[in-house]
Amino acid sequence: MRKIEIIEQIKNHHYHEWLGKEINEETTRDQILFGDIDEECTGIITAIYASVDVIKHAIEKNVNLIIVHESLFWNHGDHTDWLLGNKTYQIKKKMMEDNHITVWRNHDYLHAGIDYKGRRVDGIFYGLLELLGWENYVHGNIGFPLILNIPKIKTEDLINEMMYKLNLNGIKCFGNINGYTEKIYLPMHITGNDNDKITVVDQENIDTIISMECIDYTLGIYVKDAAMLNIEKCIIAIGHFNLEEPGMKWYAEKFLPAILPVTVPIYFKQVGDMYQFVIK
Incomplete structure (x- = not known):
């Protein structure tokens, strides 16, 4: 199959409406970012x-x-x-040109949703939930997981479990990691205007926030202040890419093989830790 045929077949298995609007092919993030889409597809990463x-891995796998x-x-x-x-741009570009690599971004369609096991799920966050065994702990709509009620666990044990299951070498945390976690909040981006998120954490009695970005001066210092008052609150700041990465693993291992011909090899490549930690 040609690359464009693969891409269109994938898109046909996604919902085309996200955040209350139809996905517009002209303005969506989901564009061909590089390469020729009319060539035969030798495989997918x-x-x-x-x-x-990731590009080097594609070359090694002849993908x-x-x-x-x-x-x-x-x-x-x-x-x-x-x-x-x-x-850096010139070298990266030449690597892809020399090896006929095409890069397609699937962002909006993945978040828009997929029918999986009889439910409409956000492909990225469902992959995270399945990896952690939390599919049945979502409070509300599994299509967009925000609040979860999990079996009570020591927060430090939860951090170590996530580090192991996400295959990371370290995780940045705020607040009290010595307490217990039962109610979790995934607020997505914590980028500066976070009064609503602080209100949710307070009113919903959230124990632990699992975040993508997490700047210091809003939710970060709120949680630190709460911890200083012996209020058990913690942020596990996984990071944007590392928190969403399990979704791309699930996509390669569970979803794409079910909708594409078996003749198309499919692999997942982890980017891994976004940060290196130097400890005093």
Whole structure:
């Protein structure tokens, strides 16, 4: 099958409405970010983003279609006009050109939802829930998981379990990691205007927040203050890419093989820890 045929077949198995609006093919994030879509597809790698290591892995596996969830060239919209003299850009671009690699971003369609086991699920966050064994602990709509009620666990044990299951070497945390966790909140992005999230944490009696981005000066210091008052609250700041990465693993291992011909090899490549930790 040609790459474009693969992409269209995948899109046909997703919902086309997200956040109350029809996905617009002209304005969606889900564009061909690089390469020729009319060539025959030799195989697929999914990844949270097409890092240099992911591209090298594709070359090793003789795969020429990389499906990513995030951008390729370090900016929203993947504009490259400002990168023409950039050395890293030139080398990365040449690697893909020389090996006929195409990169397709699947962001909006994955979040819009997939029919899986009789339910409409967000492909990214369902992958995380399944990895952690939390599919049945969602409070509300599993299509967009925000609050979960899990069996009571020591927060430090939860952190170590997540580090092991997400295959990470470290996790940044705020607040009290020595308490217990039963009620979890996934607020998605914590980027600066977070009064609503602080209100949810307080009113819903949240024990632990599992976050993507987490800046210091809103929810971060709120949780630290709460912990200083012996109120058991903690943020497990996994990071944007590492929290969504299990969804791309699930996509490669569970979803795509069910809808694509068996002749198309499919792999997942973990990007892994976004941070290195230097400890005093």
